[in-house]
Amino acid sequence: MRTITSLAGAAALAVTIGAAGAAHAGKDLDAIKARGQLICGVSTGTAGFSLADSKGVWTGMDVDVCRAVAAAIFGDASKVKYVPTTAQQRFTALQSGEVDMLSRTTTWTLTRDTALGFDFTGVSYYDGQGFMVNKKLGVKSAKELNGATICVSPGTTTELNLADYFRANKMQFKPVVIEKADEIRAAFFTGRCDVYTTDASSLYSVRAANVPAPLTAADFVILPEIISKEPLGPVVRHGDNQFGDIVRWALYAMVEAEEYGITSANVEQMLKSEDPTIKRILGVTPGMGKALGVDEKWVVNIVKQVGNYGEAFDRNLGAGSPLKIERGLNQLWTKGGLQYSPPIR
Amino acid sequence: MAVDTIGSLPQTRVAPWNNPVIRGWVFQIVVVGLVGGLAWYLVSNTMANLEKAKIATGFDFLGREAGFEIGDTMIEYSPASTYARAIWVGILNTLRVAVIGIILTTILGTLIGIGRLSPNWLLAKICEWYVEIFRNVPLLLWLFLFYKLVSEAFPGPRQAIRMLGDSVFLSNRGLYFPIPVADPVHKWIGAGFLLGIVGAWALHRWAKARQAATGQQFPSILAGLGLIIVVPFLVWLIGGAPAKMSWPELKGFNFQGGLVIQPEFTALLVGLTLYTAAFVAEIVRSGILALHKGQSEAAAAIGLSRGQAMRLVLLPQALRVIVPPMTSVFLNITKNSSLAIAIGYPDLVASINVTINQTGQAIENILIIMAAYLTVSLSISAFMNWYNKQIAMKER
Numbered sequence: 045m046r047t048i049t050s051l052a053g054a055a056a057l058a059v060t061i062g063a064a065g066a067a068h069a070g071k072d073l074d075a076i077k078a079r080g081q082l083i084c085g086v087s088t089g090t091a092g093f094s095l096a097d098s099k100g101v102w103t104g105m106d107v108d109v110c111r112a113v114a115a116a117i118f119g120d121a122s123k124v125k126y127v128p129t130t131a132q133q134r135f136t137a138l139q140s141g142e143v144d145m146l147s148r149t150t151t152w153t154l155t156r157d158t159a160l161g162f163d164f165t166g167v168s169y170y171d172g173q174g175f176m177v178n179k180k181l182g183v184k185s186a187k188e189l190n191g192a193t194i195c196v197s198p199g200t201t202t203e204l205n206l207a208d209y210f211r212a213n214k215m216q217f218k219p220v221v222i223e224k225a226d227e228i229r230a231a232f233f234t235g236r237c238d239v240y241t242t243d244a245s246s247l248y249s250v251r252a253a254n255v256p257a258p259l260t261a262a263d264f265v266i267l268p269e270i271i272s273k274e275p276l277g278p279v280v281r282h283g284d285n286q287f288g289d290i291v292r293w294a295l296y297a298m299v300e301a302e303e304y305g306i307t308s309a310n311v312e313q314m315l316k317s318e319d320p321t322i323k324r325i326l327g328v329t330p331g332m333g334k335a336l337g338v339d340e341k342w343v344v345n346i347v348k349q350v351g352n353y354g355e356a357f358d359r360n361l362g363a364g365s366p367l368k369i370e371r372g373l374n375q376l377w378t379k380g381g382l383q384y385s386p387p388i389r
Numbered sequence: 390m391a392v393d394t395i396g397s398l399p400q401t402r403v404a405p406w407n408n409p410v411i412r413g414w415v416f417q418i419v420v421v422g423l424v425g426g427l428a429w430y431l432v433s434n435t436m437a438n439l440e441k442a443k444i445a446t447g448f449d450f451l452g453r454e455a456g457f458e459i460g461d462t463m464i465e466y467s468p469a470s471t472y473a474r475a476i477w478v479g480i481l482n483t484l485r486v487a488v489i490g491i492i493l494t495t496i497l498g499t500l501i502g503i504g505r506l507s508p509n510w511l512l513a514k515i516c517e518w519y520v521e522i523f524r525n526v527p528l529l530l531w532l533f534l535f536y537k538l539v540s541e542a543f544p545g546p547r548q549a550i551r552m553l554g555d556s557v558f559l560s561n562r563g564l565y566f567p568i569p570v571a572d573p574v575h576k577w578i579g580a581g582f583l584l585g586i587v588g589a590w591a592l593h594r595w596a597k598a599r600q601a602a603t604g605q606q607f608p609s610i611l612a613g614l615g616l617i618i619v620v621p622f623l624v625w626l627i628g629g630a631p632a633k634m635s636w637p638e639l640k641g642f643n644f645q646g647g648l649v650i651q652p653e654f655t656a657l658l659v660g661l662t663l664y665t666a667a668f669v670a671e672i673v674r675s676g677i678l679a680l681h682k683g684q685s686e687a688a689a690a691i692g693l694s695r696g697q698a699m700r701l702v703l704l705p706q707a708l709r710v711i712v713p714p715m716t717s718v719f720l721n722i723t724k725n726s727s728l729a730i731a732i733g734y735p736d737l738v739a740s741i742n743v744t745i746n747q748t749g750q751a752i753e754n755i756l757i758i759m760a761a762y763l764t765v766s767l768s769i770s771a772f773m774n775w776y777n778k779q780i781a782m783k784e785r
């Protein structure tokens with residue numbers, strides 16, 4: 045009955061917020077430590093970002109961010125409980141405390157960062173919204189989509205950008221809106237819609253992983269237009285800045301590690317490095333861990349168990365994965381991309 | 390009441406804390422005070438926690454631009470409309486499927502219920518199977534099944550099934566058919582239609598009164614139907630017989646023009662109707678079985694046909710047993726229509742969910758949706774109670 049749970053979740057939120065006692069600083073982190081586990085809200089299944097295999101083991105870029113946070117807090121990346129959420133349910137789940145954080149292809153917007161009561165802690169993937177169509181339609185550009193029927197998930201920036209784009213270009217469309225990711229994809233593949241729209245990365249993921257036989261990935265094209273900015277990143281709720289800081293710096297640590305050439309393979313040798321920056325990052329020169337309120341070996345734990353940003357990207361989305369997505373905007377700033385960590389000092 | 394009677398028993402002196410009247414009042418005041426205090430605590434605590442978490446509150450959002458498109462609307466709506474209007478679109482869509490569903494379910498359920506009692510073995514068996522099959526599988530599964538059927542069984546718009554000389558098109562985008570282009574005369578035709586209904590009702594009353602007085606029969610049903618059709622038709626003729634039609638035409642991706650019944654609506658309506666009709670059938674059947682066997686025997690004895698016996702003797706009496714449980718059936722249809730969201734029909738829940746998600750204001754939106762369902766449900770209950778009184782046994 046997942047379909048109606050988002051409303052039930054919202055109702056539960058009304059009750060929890062009504063009954064909850066006064067908040068105090070560090071309450072989320074204390075609760076996580078007491079529980080011995082981080083509860084991370086992920087998607088219900090988007091290959092490359094968060095997907096559970098038949099044994100219930102979660103993998104993906106978004107999952108790796110959760111694991112990095114657990115590695116920072118507990119020194120053990122496996123101390124995570126994953127809670128699958130649809131786009132519609134995710135914010136209620138976070139507001140009500142059902143999850144400690146979200147790491148599920150969620151776009152950083154002003155409203156979410158303010159009125160919804162959240163803080164975005166960084167950008168794990170710079171994305172943009174795209175369109176996918178069946179090749180048979182012969183469509184070459186999004187500008188040709190006037191009158192199309194378009195499959196889209198509710199409660200997303202996608203849904204809003206779509207309406208904006210068609211308004212700006214004086215075109216009409218008919219949305220088909222279904223909450224469950226599987227169902228909306230099925231509606232597209234069976235031909236209920238001409239177009240499927242979501243973050244471009246998810247389009248690549250769906251095309252690589254979800255096309256039902258006898259159709260194949262080659263039957264579908266992703267149109268060249270990218271109609272929006274979708275900076276996807278981890279989210280925490282207002283009220284515990286220390287936990288927010290840990291989530292923020294866990295991701296930065298992965299980026300910083302890549303920039304300084306620290307990998308899961310060489311992190312042990314790097315501990316012997318004479319470079320003062322690397323010594324600081326890896327806690328050989330103490331201070332950073334204490335400032336964050338975690339173990340001084342936090343970055344060592346993250347890199348050893350999860351890898352640096354580049355390793356995680358390759359394994360989940362890039363050359364080492366079925367998706368083969370280019371680094372593009374997600375390349376390090378030193379290589380012409382946007383991934384840039386403030387200094388760990 | 391009880392308290393009063395006891396309080397006015399012959400005077401025996403009791404201490405005030407043993408006086409039942411005073412005790413009654415004290416308990417009531419304490420209970421009201423506790424409930425009120427708890428409500429106040431919850432509300433103020435909620436506000437304080439929302440404030441602390443910096444989550445927006447209040448109903449201002451209703452006036453802001455919604456920004457999302459809705460695929461099936463009965464009124465003018467665009468992404469530039471407000472959240473209030475988006476929610477109103479959802480309410481109308483819920484009402485549309487509920488009202489049509491209630492009508493179709495009542496008709497189908499009654500037929501099947503009567504069919505189960507038929508002396509025709511095959512018909513009775515088919516109706517029995519229908520009931521068993523439909524009420525023993527969860528509604529959600531029926532919805533998924535019918536949605537898959539309507540969206541997968543039919544071809545894409547370019548290969549649409551053409552009917553009635555290329556004027557009606559069936560595809561996985563829905564059923565497109567021509568409609569008259571809006572015309573000022575339509576309002577008057579509507580008025581003529583209402584007038585026809587009033588006329589038919591008056592005619593029926595007159596015919597009944599006359600039959601009671603003189604025994605003469607008059608085909609009032611047929612004549613009434615005639616009135617309902619003829620009056621609007623005359624209005625149309627007088628209005629200059631406007632006949633301009635909007636024809637569906639394949640343009641680009643899809644059909645333009647005409648009117649469309651979309652797959653999501655069809656699947657929801659069919660699912661709700663077929664599922665709930667099984668319950669109605671059982672109610673109708675038990676209503677008729679509750680009558681004494683003498684009723685049908687007496688009807689047969691005075692020479693009524695089976696159909697006449699059903700219509701004139703059995704059903705009117707069975708209604709008294711049937712109507713009360715029908716109230717909850719109608720309420721269930723309304724509430725079950727919220728499963729719409731599973732198959733993408735844009736009902737009230739869908740509008741509210743998106744609004745919660747885009748504004749973050751769960752509590753306000755939950756209040757709106759509760760108020761909306763409560764209003765609809767109470768209206769249905771009130772109407773059914775009124776109707777129940779109308780048909781109640783009139784002691785003569």
Ligand SMILES: N[C@@H](CCC(=O)N[C@@H](CS)C(=O)NCC(=O)O)C(=O)O
Nearest residue numbers: 087088089130131150151200201225
């Ligand atoms: N980045 C957009 C869209 C994110 C999103 O959730 N997209 C859907 C489209 S497929 C999704 O990933 N759903 C997966 C799921 O529900 O499990 C946002 O934050 O609003």
